[in-house]
Amino acid sequence: MTPAAWGAVLGGLLGSGLVLVVARALALRRTPIAVRVLPYVRDLPQVERLAPRVASSTPAAVGVFGPVLRSAAELVERTLGGAASVRRRLERAGIDATVHDFRVEQVQWGLAGFGVAAAYALVKALTDPGGVALGLVLCVAGFVVGVLARDQHLSAQVTARERRVLAEFPTIAELLALAVAAGEGPAAALDRVVRRSGGDLSDDLARVLAAVRTGEPVSSAFDRLAATTGVPLVARFAQGIAVAVERGTPLADVLHAQAADVREAGRRELIEVAARKEVLMMVPVVFLVLPVTVLFAFWPGVLGLSLTAP
Structure with missing residues (x-):
């Protein structure tokens, strides 16, 4: 043809x-x-x-293409597996979707990569009709790259959300500590903080508050938050509140200590990042500034020697 x-x-x-x-x-x-x-x-x-x-x-x-996409999503699920890991990352990313919905998105990303590769293969076939096999390989590779790119994007979403949670945590913990120190109970303090704040951590606490209002004990709700979150500091914070509620430990002191720990951890992370950036900052100094300095220092002498040489 x-x-x-x-x-x-x-x-x-x-x-x-x-x-x-x-x-x-x-x-x-x-x-x-x-x-x-x-x-x-x-x-x-x-x-x-x-x-x-x-x-x-x-x-x-x-x-339009629902049945085909669902069949392709089931095929991707059987090929890749890891439904538990995907479900866990969806919860950590705060995405209200099932594993099947995520597989459908992976198929859509794969079809987008397949389309890009097919367009390139078609343009290549117009100039070189003998490269049909290479075009098929490129199309398959484009589909696989699209599927894997959606998985990597989910991991990036999880990382970004956990960073936002860590940034919000000290303020939320201090607000909870102030509300509890003012004489409010855990549920009332949660309600006040959730109504006065916004963000990913506030959304998690809103789910905890909803569970408490349905009759679940406060300690059990925070234990579930500790089990589902992927941030160790937030998990320790939830476990500390659960233990404080069960044993009658002063909750305000626990919250203040948790906020101080998070700030200290953020300070240590900032120092570590600065140390890594310091090494990177030496690259332009060593490979750009230093050679130019040496050239400015030695070039006049070399030029003078060449002029005075017999």
């Missing part, structure tokens, strides 16, 4: 796919009849629960 025929086939497939995506997107934008009618039916208690669920539309690509 000639390159022009390949281009016609690929163009037809691309056009058909775009038509399907646009048609599905237009269908999802229509307001369902349930959303239009249920707000006026007052004798149904599920009106407020059903309307947001119906109104929330899935992405057009998932709506």
Whole structure:
């Protein structure tokens, strides 16, 4: 088959796919009849629960190619495995998604890499028709790179969120200590801090507060936070609060000590980072400033010797 025929086939497939995506997107934008009618039916208690669920539309690509994406996600899951690790990282990153949803995203990233590699292979095939096998290898490699890139991006999201939690922790701990020292109980102090603050750690404490309000003991809720968080300092903080509540230890002193420990740990980390950066700062000094200085020092002498030489 000639390159022009390949281009016609690929163009037809691309056009058909775009038509399907646009048609599905237009269908999802229509307001369902349930959303239009249920707000006026007052004798149904599920009106407020059903309307947001119906109104929330899935992405057009998932709506059109849902079965294919789900099958590909199951294949990726069977190939890579590690569902427990993925679930753990999703919890640590604060992403409200299941492992299957993450696998679907991996397939989407893989398809994006496959598309980039296929476009490059098509352009390469127009100039070199004999490189079809290399183009197939590049397409497979693009898909694999896209799948692995989504996994690495999840790890980067976990690291970024844990850094934000560490930055927020001393302030949150001090606010909790002030609220407890003022005479409030653990649940009331949590409620005050959650309402007055915002951030990733505040979201975690909001989940703890929700569990406490449903009847779970404060120590059990903080034990669960210590088990799910990936930050050792936050886990130690949650365990300290749980032990203090169970044994009657003064909670304000525990919180102040935890905040001081976090600040000290941040100070040590800053010193370590500065020490590593100091070594990197020597690179331009040694390889740029020092040679220029030596050149300025010795060049006039070399020039003078060349002028006075017989």
